[in-house]
Amino acid sequence: MILLDGKHTAETIRQEMKQQIDALLREGRRAPKLGIVLVGHNPASETYVNNKMRACEQVGIEAVKIAYEDSVSEQELIDKVQELNDDASVDGFIVQLPLPSHIDESRITSAIDWRKDVDGLTPQNIGRTALGMPSLVSATPRGIRELLSRYGITTAGKHVVVIGRSNIVGKPMAMLLMQRPYLSLPNMSASALGDATVTVCHSKTQDLKKICLTADIIIVAAGCPKLLTADMVREGTTVIDVGINRVDGKLVGDVDFAAVAPKAAYISPVPGGVGPMTIVSLLQNTLQAYNEHTR
Amino acid sequence: MILLDGKHTAETIRQEMKQQIDALLREGRRAPKLGIVLVGHNPASETYVNNKMRACEQVGIEAVKIAYEDSVSEQELIDKVQELNDDASVDGFIVQLPLPSHIDESRITSAIDWRKDVDGLTPQNIGRTALGMPSLVSATPRGIRELLSRYGITTAGKHVVVIGRSNIVGKPMAMLLMQRPYLSLPNMSASALGDATVTVCHSKTQDLKKICLTADIIIVAAGCPKLLTADMVREGTTVIDVGINRVDGKLVGDVDFAAVAPKAAYISPVPGGVGPMTIVSLLQNTLQAYNEHTR
Numbered sequence: 259m260i261l262l263d264g265k266h267t268a269e270t271i272r273q274e275m276k277q278q279i280d281a282l283l284r285e286g287r288r289a290p291k292l293g294i295v296l297v298g299h300n301p302a303s304e305t306y307v308n309n310k311m312r313a314c315e316q317v318g319i320e321a322v323k324i325a326y327e328d329s330v331s332e333q334e335l336i337d338k339v340q341e342l343n344d345d346a347s348v349d350g351f352i353v354q355l356p357l358p359s360h361i362d363e364s365r366i367t368s369a370i371d372w373r374k375d376v377d378g379l380t381p382q383n384i385g386r387t388a389l390g391m392p393s394l395v396s397a398t399p400r401g402i403r404e405l406l407s408r409y410g411i412t413t414a415g416k417h418v419v420v421i422g423r424s425n426i427v428g429k430p431m432a433m434l435l436m437q438r439p440y441l442s443l444p445n446m447s448a449s450a451l452g453d454a455t456v457t458v459c460h461s462k463t464q465d466l467k468k469i470c471l472t473a474d475i476i477i478v479a480a481g482c483p484k485l486l487t488a489d490m491v492r493e494g495t496t497v498i499d500v501g502i503n504r505v506d507g508k509l510v511g512d513v514d515f516a517a518v519a520p521k522a523a524y525i526s527p528v529p530g531g532v533g534p535m536t537i538v539s540l541l542q543n544t545l546q547a548y549n550e551h552t553r
Numbered sequence: 554m555i556l557l558d559g560k561h562t563a564e565t566i567r568q569e570m571k572q573q574i575d576a577l578l579r580e581g582r583r584a585p586k587l588g589i590v591l592v593g594h595n596p597a598s599e600t601y602v603n604n605k606m607r608a609c610e611q612v613g614i615e616a617v618k619i620a621y622e623d624s625v626s627e628q629e630l631i632d633k634v635q636e637l638n639d640d641a642s643v644d645g646f647i648v649q650l651p652l653p654s655h656i657d658e659s660r661i662t663s664a665i666d667w668r669k670d671v672d673g674l675t676p677q678n679i680g681r682t683a684l685g686m687p688s689l690v691s692a693t694p695r696g697i698r699e700l701l702s703r704y705g706i707t708t709a710g711k712h713v714v715v716i717g718r719s720n721i722v723g724k725p726m727a728m729l730l731m732q733r734p735y736l737s738l739p740n741m742s743a744s745a746l747g748d749a750t751v752t753v754c755h756s757k758t759q760d761l762k763k764i765c766l767t768a769d770i771i772i773v774a775a776g777c778p779k780l781l782t783a784d785m786v787r788e789g790t791t792v793i794d795v796g797i798n799r800v801d802g803k804l805v806g807d808v809d810f811a812a813v814a815p816k817a818a819y820i821s822p823v824p825g826g827v828g829p830m831t832i833v834s835l836l837q838n839t840l841q842a843y844n845e846h847t848r
Contacts, residue, residue: 385680389720415757423731425684436753457752458731462710
């Protein structure tokens with residue numbers, strides 16, 4: 259069993275990015291700039307935003323936090339999104355989710371110019387990803403693609419089972435996997451992802467176990483601790499755990515790691531697997547947007 | 554075995570639409586208006602366009618053909634797309650594909666305002682469909698959804714195998730099928746489609762037969778005559794044939810119909826199955842765009 263070490267891989271990528279950005283600065287170009295809109299004081303959101311700001315700093319991306327109280331109106335946020343869309347000094351920006359319940363998240367997200375949508379959540383980017391057009395890919399699927407690629411794991415002709423059909427993980431992940439392989443995009447290493455036979459499972463799926471037993475690769479993004487158990491996994495399967503659950507104060511994924519790991523060819527741990535790769539994707543998307551925007 | 558009679562179903566829907574549009578006219582409202590941009594003299598395209606115009610006429614949609622010679626420049630087409638985007642008297646329009654090789658189809662398609670994109674081909678509409686937002690769904694998947702729905706075939710909890718990963722059929726079809734079920738959209742009958750476990754197969758899939766034998770519903774959109782043979786289908790499977798191939802001057806689908814039909818619970822023929830439903834989808838999308846646009 260080989261551990262898919264997202265923490266280490268993310269660190270390697272950040273070092274590579276720092277070198278690229280240092281080189282840009284030496285050429286006299288400005289640093290890439292990321293805007294982060296944060297509403298309220300959700301502790302998890304504050305932690306995520308701080309982690310993102312620290313990661314930006316490490317690679318040389320200028321990160322600017324724009325903070326609002328919970329009481330902010332939808333229109334104020336829309337106006338800020340428009341301002342960031344129009345601000346030529348900002349290469350990309352994100353609106354940290356979740357938003358307070360009086361704000362329509364999809365209305366905010368849809369207002370973001372897709373060229374600056376470094377979280378890859380707008381209909382335009384999801385659609386462009388699906389159609390195989392150049393796009394800013396949603397952070398988690400992009401991170402998983404990078405993790406697989408760095409470990410030399412190919413997907414062509416393999417059966418990949420994706421558990422979970424969320425808009426930010428399951429659906430764009432499935433689209434990337436079934437795609438004809440990406441040709442090299444600017445600032446993106448040629449990726450072996452694509453050409454997979456993809457099955458998307460979810461809460462309404464019958465006989466999940468039987469389907470999982472036919473998989474070469476299983477990607478679990480269901481938000482359900484120990485959903486994937488050892489009896490559901492063939493010897494030699496690659497297992498990617500996207501779950502982030504807190505059980506008895508401890509962070510755990512969707513996979514019964516101790517029991518599944520001995521059967522897996524490759525497996526990503528939680529924490530230290532997909533999570534760090536997701537933040538790196540945000541940095542990569544920001545650099546990609548910068549390169550498009552300033553070229 | 555029950556034949557999924559797309560020709561008859563489409564006729565029924567056109568009659569329903571005619572009544573709806575007649576009612577609009579009696580209220581003193583204008584008729585919905587569809588623009589059809591046709592480039593060159595490809596005989597198949599000319600036939601398709603004529604069929605679409607005739608179908609529009611039948612239901613009371615005003616169809617306007619805008620024809621160009623093969624020599625038209627990309628910029629002229631983009632300018633026309635912009636003009637149609639801005640023309641308040643036009644509810645929706647399509648650019649008949651394929652376009653001559655000197656024109657970048659995706660550049661033309663992407664320029665269409667998604668609210669008028671009644672073919673459902675823009676990244677915005679594909680993305681909105683994937684995200685479960687109100688959208689103009691690509692014509693063929695919309696037609697298949699309607700056909701299944703009219704025959705009372707549900708997809709929740711079923712395993713649907715989609716063969717083919719094209720941007721206009723396989724991918725949006727998969728997105729619709731895996732979706733949480735659509736809530737009723739304006740002018741769309743509540744649909745039972747959604748909540749399916751979906752497997753997307755294609756030319757790189759290994760052991761297609763084995764996968765098909767686990768399916769409750771198989772949708773074949775591969776463009777390959779007799780791809781789906783009787784040994785690949787369990788008794789009681791529903792089979793949707795999206796193929797349009799010409800063999801010895803005869804129109805055939807992707808399914809070995811004579812051999813598969815006796816095993817199928819439901820099966821759509823070619824011709825007379827998905828094809829007529831696809832044209833009806835265009836009419837339905839045009840009426841949906843009209844209702845959004847004029848409300």
